[in-house]
Amino acid sequence: MEKQLKYRSTIKSRPYFYNETKSLAELILQGLNDVEIKEKVLIENILQINSEARKKEVASTILKRLAVLDAFLMKKMTNGDVETSKVIVLYAILKTDRLFFEFMNEVFRDKLTYQEMVITDRDFYTYFESKRQQSKSVAKWVDYTFYKLQQVYIRILFEAGLMKNQKGDRELDVPVINPDVIDHIVNLGDEKFIHAMIGGE
Incomplete structure (x- = not known):
């Protein structure tokens, strides 16, 4: 897997995001798709971020990370x-x-x-x-x-x-x-x- 990825330094502005990752994982487990989750992040500000651009960046980063997890791992992450x-x-x-x-x-x-x-x-x-x-x-x-x-x-x-x-x-x-x-x-x-x-x- 890692050989297919390019070296990037973007993680320097996109750190661990533990609580935020759990929050978005819970929405996925409830059946929401990426578009609906991004909408909630922007409109309801569920991640409590001030800047609109930063909301989009953080949501995109977390959703990319969550895309590599299956339902079993998301459930263990949110409830374990x-x-x-x-x-x-x-x-x-x-x-x-x-x-x-x-x-x-x-x-x-x-x-x-x-x-x-x-x-x-x-x-x-x-x-x-x-x-x-x-x-x-x-x-x-x-x-x-x-x-x-x-x-x-x-x-x-x-x-x-x-x-x-x-x-x-x-x-x-x-x-x-x-x-x-x-x-x-x-x-x-x-x-x-x-x-x-x-x-x-």
Whole structure:
């Protein structure tokens, strides 16, 4: 899946959106389509955002993420335990953002696998430098883009419960995921996304 996606830096203005994602997932489960949901976001301001352009941007981002989830995962996200719910939102982001998935798969997963439970600024720098070498499009990005990406990655991991603190040497945490959800994602052929979040081969 990730090979079909282009490297993008748009996540820097479109972070975790946990509560917002749950809200829109509930509307999908009620039978509303994308057009009706966007209308609710714009007219009723259910996401409580001031700018019209930002309402559209956030709604589009979340709906793209939710499009990779089936009804089972949406129900577990909206009604399940908080830790699993947060991980499902993270899974949707990983499925739709190649650069972030590769960070999780190449850096975060390795840390967990080798029990090095801290991520430093140096880890981010090394990762982004390697992507600059591998991709002509990433090589064109300015330094500020990588600074913002690092900030957003940290924020997402912290809010998703996979990082204990946002400053200094950031301590990592392994999420506890409902076994039914793990089995379901594995059966979908998406085992690599589970490994990216909890480590292992």
